[in-house]
Amino acid sequence: MFIRFLRLLFGCVRFEATEGFLDRFINLCWSMEIPLWDVKKTGKGLTATTGKKGYRKLRAAAKQAGVRLHATEKNGFPFLLKKNSMRAGMIAGAALGVIFMLYAFSAVWQVDVEGCETLNASAVLAAAEEEGLTRGVPRRSVDPASVRRALVSRFSQINWCAVNLRGAKAEIRIREVKKGAGVFDESGVYDVIAAKDGQIELIDAYRGKVLVRNLDTVTKGQMLISGVYETRNGTAYSTHAAGKCMALTTECIRAHTDPSSFRRVSGLRRSTSFYVFGARVPPFGAPNRQRITCSEKDLSGSDYTLPLGKRTVTAFDTEPAQITDREKTQLLAMMNAYDRYRERLKQAQLIDSDHKTDRGEIVIVLHLREDIAVERRVDIPDGH
Amino acid sequence: MEKKARETLGSYPLIEMTGNTSIVFGGRGGIFEFEEDHIGVVVGGMLMRLYGEALEIVSLTSVQTVVTGKIRSLSFDS
Known part of the structure; x- marks a missing residue:
């Protein structure tokens, strides 16, 4: 197998010898050290086979023996090169392809965050x-350790971070800090009071004496769980009261708009370029405007993104504008209220909502279920 | 190996057979007959004839010669 490979590597010729003295021809090959097989x-x-160098020497032996030679097959790399010598473009293309592959796999083409x-x-x-x-x-x-240190020092929410390079893909894996329950202050006497008005759905006391019942209506500041209480035999106890109180509450969000805050878009300019292995085609930059947004869309497969895509840059200026349409005003006010509405819903569960407009002002009424229990420290004078 | 054999065997050439399918003989010589059913080789001053079927010289170099095929008989003439 190995000898066969070597013969192909250096080239071999299969030939036919006719007429003349064949025995003398073989002996002449033998004496001239022309290998035959x-x-x-x-x-x-x-018929016989010899190497490329041997074939050149065969003519002399064939002439002496009066033998006619005819090459029937030429195999091997040297003959392949000679056959394709005019196809320089193909060879150059193959070489460029190899260089391109080496370049493509030597760079990072995808960065994922998880x-x-x-x-x-x-x-x-x-970052x-x-x-x-x-x-x-x-x-x-790329220094993964340096990137990891920079991310951990910049973002306080990061508890653990790893940067891995896998082929042409970089993976940034993050674990965020989980907030704990907090330190429970054992010293001092505390009561639990209502943070706002509401109707109690469920009260659950961990410590202290419960003073209200389910379905009771409470007002803001009303005591729910007491940290100071007496037992039946008259013994007084004081403790750090703790507990949870889920109640139905109602909240109003009001929002209005200042007509002078409206601005109109002007000088809008949009440009598209293609992104090919890190280079932008055509290579023009973003126009000079007050605000610039950029969106990129890459060619991607099931779990891999190729370094080929389209990049769209939108640039525009803004100028003051007068809005007179009443409905447009209300819609914009509602959009302002919506941001606060979304923020509020992070802390409570929404049961129902309603909204109304009043002289350009949007009022959103939220019916929520939330925990209204808060702790309040009780100051007990010395000697008691 | 051939030199070592010549030392122990005098001037006789080394001939190695594998069953009746292949024969290897070392050293320089010459071919005086070459047909499909018999090959005549000069080896170490002796004339050796191989008779058989589908005889083929697999390798012919200055160091050794290898003949394969179905060898029926072998004869020597001085």
């Missing part, structure tokens, strides 16, 4: 880019 007698003469819960993944990618980890950079120039 697979020598077979045929009806007309004989594990973000409250953190913005775009902010993490931007990683500042440390030299972005699409198109050579792999050897």
